[in-house]
Amino acid sequence: MIKQNPKRAKQLLLAFLVILIIGCLALVLRDDSALSKCGLPPGDQTIPTKPPKAKWELVGKLAAPAAPDTIGPKVVQDDLPSCFAHSPTGALFAAVNINAGLSLAARRNLPIAQQKIVLKRYAAAGPGYDAALARLAQDDPPSDSAGTTQVAGFKIVRYEGSSAVIDLAFRVDKLYTSGYVHATQTLRWEDGDWKLVLTQTGEPFDAAQQIPGLGGYVPWSGV
Numbered sequence: 001m002i003k004q005n006p007k008r009a010k011q012l013l014l015a016f017l018v019i020l021i022i023g024c025l026a027l028v029l030r031d032d033s034a035l036s037k038c039g040l041p042p043g044d045q046t047i048p049t050k051p052p053k054a055k056w057e058l059v060g061k062l063a064a065p066a067a068p069d070t071i072g073p074k075v076v077q078d079d080l081p082s083c084f085a086h087s088p089t090g091a092l093f094a095a096v097n098i099n100a101g102l103s104l105a106a107r108r109n110l111p112i113a114q115q116k117i118v119l120k121r122y123a124a125a126g127p128g129y130d131a132a133l134a135r136l137a138q139d140d141p142p143s144d145s146a147g148t149t150q151v152a153g154f155k156i157v158r159y160e161g162s163s164a165v166i167d168l169a170f171r172v173d174k175l176y177t178s179g180y181v182h183a184t185q186t187l188r189w190e191d192g193d194w195k196l197v198l199t200q201t202g203e204p205f206d207a208a209q210q211i212p213g214l215g216g217y218v219p220w221s222g223v
Helices: 006-029 088-107 112-122 127-134
Strands: 055-059 062-066 075-077 080-082 147-159 163-174 178-190 193-197 209-211
Touching: 055 088, 062 088, 062 147, 080 088, 080 112, 088 112, 088 147, 088 163, 088 178, 088 193, 112 127
Parallel strands: none
Antiparallel strands: 055 062, 075 080, 147 163, 163 178, 178 193, 178 209
16 A cells, blocks of 8 residues: 655645636636637737738628638628737727628618617727718718729838727729828727727728828728
8 A cells, every 4th residue: 555645645636726726816817808809819019010811802892811721801791801919910900801791891881770880890889980880871971983092012110019099091092093091990809809989079080191102101902
């Protein structure tokens, strides 16, 4: 019969209890706010300085980046993409997809109830959201213009985990002319996804400004 060393048994028990307590604390202290609502992990937290790899897909008339298993969008409902990784690259993908989704939804001239669902999916809570909600019944669907607008580059101005400021450059091609414009947008991590902070008047961004080219931007385009 093997005799157990009481002192050794006590040490093993204490070690087991320490491991158990550490595991419980890790679960309690885990930051659930970092988790994507659709299960995407946060992934790489480095701010991209090169064009991220993506499969570009048309969302309405705007080409938008996709990496569904890593960055997003993980969810596409009624052709409207959502749910992105809680990372700088996730915020970048979200910015382009949200612009494309809002544009597509506006062109569909949806009933008010459906417009509210789309707005809640894409817009962060705040004065801009309230302003956009108040004018849903007043706005006419945008008319198709002769020309195309596509993302041409980006610049991440600031990233702080719960928010991101992203400057997107667009190439505008019209019948007899073409050029570049840019718009800066703020996104906020809210309810497990990136949401767009609308302007005080409920717009996705203030008036886009013309730029001479892509100097200072990371070139990035799907078309």
